[in-house]
Amino acid sequence: TQLLEQSPQFLSIQEGENLTVYCNSSSVFSSLQWYRQEPGEGPVLLVTVVTGGEVKKLKRLTFQFGDARKDSSLHITAAQPGDTGLYLCAGDRTQGGSEKLVFGKGTKLTVNP
């Protein structure tokens, strides 16, 4: 069972469209990170959200942490081809487990010109 579920798994849209990616869990996290990864490269940290209900904006990207700190969303406004990549969420567990950061399987986003 995947601790962090990301949806959708794949998303193909046209340039200029808006989209939202979701990251859900039944576990509580002390913080949650979003990464973007391009083929053949390592994930690049985009943002860390810490407080329940927190909203952070990074240019056209808006990140939200759920009130209960169990879920998060990433919204992209007016997507551009440069946004193409694999978006990963990672939750920092508050207790237990052999791994401190647990990753979702990712959402593969393709933005067509």
Add this chain to the structure above:
Amino acid sequence: KAGVTQTPRYLIKTRGQQVTLSCSPISGHRSVSWYQQTPGQGLQFLFEYFSETQRNKGNFPGRFSGRQFSNSRSEMNVSTLELGDSALYLCASRRWTGGFDEQFFGPGTRLTVL
């Protein structure tokens, strides 16, 4: 400040061989984690080292091992390679930032086992 570096970037081996991958964390970071990434399984945690000690370990067989040196550089070793070990191996260094951890990844080593 230089980022996380990993060497080599690409590696081709045959079944039964062994391989050693290297990772240099961001200067000042003392924690290094290793992950295996495959299309089917996503990112899977291998182990974490902090101040030369293994702090956490994922569910991988004993063929996968690692170590960390006094300068925080880390190596990962895989013995008796299997076809299923083909993957992107990622190293990440961690920093504690005012109440929460952040991880920064290297570019990875693409291992192909033939």
